[in-house]
Amino acid sequence: MSSHYEAPIRRPLIDGDKSYHDISVDVAAPVEGKANKLWWIAFSIALTAFLWGIGCIVYTIGTGIGVWGLNKTVGWAWDITNFVWWVGIGHAGTLISAVLLLFRQKWRMGINRSAEAMTIFSVIQAGLFPVIHMGRVWNAHFVLPLPNQFGTLWTNFNSPLLWDVFAISTYLSVSLVFWWTGLLPDFAMLRDRAIRPFQKKIYGLLSFGWTGRAKDWQRFEEVSLVLAGLATPLVLSVHTIVSFDFATSVIPGWHTTIFPPYFVAGAVFSGFAMVNTLLIIMRKVSNLEAYITEQHIELMNIVIMITGSIVGCAYITELFIAWYSGVEYEQYAFLNRATGPYWWAYLFMMSCNVFSPQFMWFKRLRTSITFSFIISIVVNIGMWFERFVIIVTSLHRDYLPSSWTMFSPTFVDIGIFIGTIGFFFVLFLLYARTFPVIAQAEVKSILKSSGEKYKKLRYGNHE
Amino acid sequence: MSNKVVQAMYNDDDILMDAVKEVRAANYHIEEVYTPFPVHGLDKAMGLKGTRIAITAFMYGCVGLVFSVWMMNYMMIEQWPQDIGGKPSFAFIQNMPAFVPIMFEMTVFFAAHLMVITFYMRSRLWPFKEAENPDPRTTDDMFVMEVIVEGNEAELIAFLEKTGTVEIKVTEKH
Numbered sequence: 001m002s003s004h005y006e007a008p009i010r011r012p013l014i015d016g017d018k019s020y021h022d023i024s025v026d027v028a029a030p031v032e033g034k035a036n037k038l039w040w041i042a043f044s045i046a047l048t049a050f051l052w053g054i055g056c057i058v059y060t061i062g063t064g065i066g067v068w069g070l071n072k073t074v075g076w077a078w079d080i081t082n083f084v085w086w087v088g089i090g091h092a093g094t095l096i097s098a099v100l101l102l103f104r105q106k107w108r109m110g111i112n113r114s115a116e117a118m119t120i121f122s123v124i125q126a127g128l129f130p131v132i133h134m135g136r137v138w139n140a141h142f143v144l145p146l147p148n149q150f151g152t153l154w155t156n157f158n159s160p161l162l163w164d165v166f167a168i169s170t171y172l173s174v175s176l177v178f179w180w181t182g183l184l185p186d187f188a189m190l191r192d193r194a195i196r197p198f199q200k201k202i203y204g205l206l207s208f209g210w211t212g213r214a215k216d217w218q219r220f221e222e223v224s225l226v227l228a229g230l231a232t233p234l235v236l237s238v239h240t241i242v243s244f245d246f247a248t249s250v251i252p253g254w255h256t257t258i259f260p261p262y263f264v265a266g267a268v269f270s271g272f273a274m275v276n277t278l279l280i281i282m283r284k285v286s287n288l289e290a291y292i293t294e295q296h297i298e299l300m301n302i303v304i305m306i307t308g309s310i311v312g313c314a315y316i317t318e319l320f321i322a323w324y325s326g327v328e329y330e331q332y333a334f335l336n337r338a339t340g341p342y343w344w345a346y347l348f349m350m351s352c353n354v355f356s357p358q359f360m361w362f363k364r365l366r367t368s369i370t371f372s373f374i375i376s377i378v379v380n381i382g383m384w385f386e387r388f389v390i391i392v393t394s395l396h397r398d399y400l401p402s403s404w405t406m407f408s409p410t411f412v413d414i415g416i417f418i419g420t421i422g423f424f425f426v427l428f429l430l431y432a433r434t435f436p437v438i439a440q441a442e443v444k445s446i447l448k449s450s451g452e453k454y455k456k457l458r459y460g461n462h463e
Numbered sequence: 464m465s466n467k468v469v470q471a472m473y474n475d476d477d478i479l480m481d482a483v484k485e486v487r488a489a490n491y492h493i494e495e496v497y498t499p500f501p502v503h504g505l506d507k508a509m510g511l512k513g514t515r516i517a518i519t520a521f522m523y524g525c526v527g528l529v530f531s532v533w534m535m536n537y538m539m540i541e542q543w544p545q546d547i548g549g550k551p552s553f554a555f556i557q558n559m560p561a562f563v564p565i566m567f568e569m570t571v572f573f574a575a576h577l578m579v580i581t582f583y584m585r586s587r588l589w590p591f592k593e594a595e596n597p598d599p600r601t602t603d604d605m606f607v608m609e610v611i612v613e614g615n616e617a618e619l620i621a622f623l624e625k626t627g628t629v630e631i632k633v634t635e636k637h
Contacts, residue, residue, distance in 0.1 A: 020499065020604035145538060152543035157535050158550050163564040170568045174575045181579060184588065185602065189499070192599035208583065209592030212601055216586045217501040219514050223582045226520045227575060234571050241564055444500040444604075448476075 053419005086126035092271025093119025253394030308357030352382020527573025
């Protein structure tokens, strides 16, 4: 048993009297069972929202960007707000699966599969917005450096918007193969359990014929480790480059060197909140409370608290530097942000992002499931407002007071945003019923060191 | 005769590890071990060599870096240099800082994807590939050790029975 040693002071990560076979049964249960009424209700709502969003997208493409609330002064608003919001949410998945793997945090194993699914689904939503915003989407391939009939016409590699194209597409595709490689053994488990021939065929196809040879596992572990090592700087680079979209411009309020770390912290903050939102529901509905324990939620709340405080520091630093710079335009941009006509959005941002996570200092609150769920929603609302505040308040009062104006979204702006939320939940709900939502092979490998049953066997039952 | 194997099944990873060590000590040849999850130290106990896949990832990353440098130099400096936002475009080295983000992204892109493709090829994993595990329980909670029959079959089975196995099968391996 010595190879399975873990300090007795560490709380178990797998509750109850589980064996290897129990883990297979529990992970396969949502896939093999039938969907309940609640799932169908949630799926119908999400699908309706998604279809409404498609309608609004079709209307935008058919008529033009003029159907949005954008105007001459505010040229970027909800579209880019939504883009940054969705990319940010995606970051938690990579953080959980890659950074926590490098730090050998075993609690990642209960939640990494779903967190990575969330990453991929939210980056898909994010990618929609720049494409729709192009207006002429049929020319979308012009963002790639493809040889064309104009001979020497290439993309501009000096532009942060092009860096973003490369960053987001690398991020999405690398996250996808990382996720899929981890899924192979779990799909194989479903394939070998399947009774119906159709299910067996589908999971056989998805599992790429995984057999679990010793050499395959050796390579699997090495590939996971190297992918984690690659994905860690990648995820940091992605939101850094997203922040460059703003930071390399000369707009007061955007032209800030603090943006990259501030955006990355904000991304992790909102992403962990979204993981909490999704998993608090899923662990209950899919009976996975033994694997996604209260400890998992508590640890995620601690990450939310820390990153929320980092974001808070960044807000204060921004204000200080604006004042300290002595540049009056910069000073006005921040004064206007906090006290101008969009003061209410700023207040939303401050209270949701800086104030609300501070409750997590109290153990009673961060171990309360209901409270965690509420805070996770509040944080995501706050982080949406953060992007809105940065984008719209910096633009709506520019150097020329005669063009000062306000932004108000049209039903199309709202419809597309709701549509992406619908699309995200359509994908996630389908995932929850067809994919192994827990990385069961990895969880099995820590059962003897971190399972409650084995810990009790080793140290007795004196808690 | 030579492709006859004995499949000894175990229901616990620790028992399997001890069995692998005993079988190797008795100079039997372990053809393969199938496990439902990565058993740490199993590759060493079986005497497998370390994998070189991380080295390939490094080389693929270098290819990605070189490719991105070549691509941006050709497109931005050689073929049609333009003054964009006052960023100097007369020499690669002067324009280089603006190229760093894409140099990094391409390095990661090449390293990650080509390494994963290499892994899938080497471990023979792709869509429509038939699974070859000897028993469906090996992806659930069963550990299977395949030992090649050389010489006395009954002696080998008697030996394996003492290693804590729960089930033994003799089959032809193709």
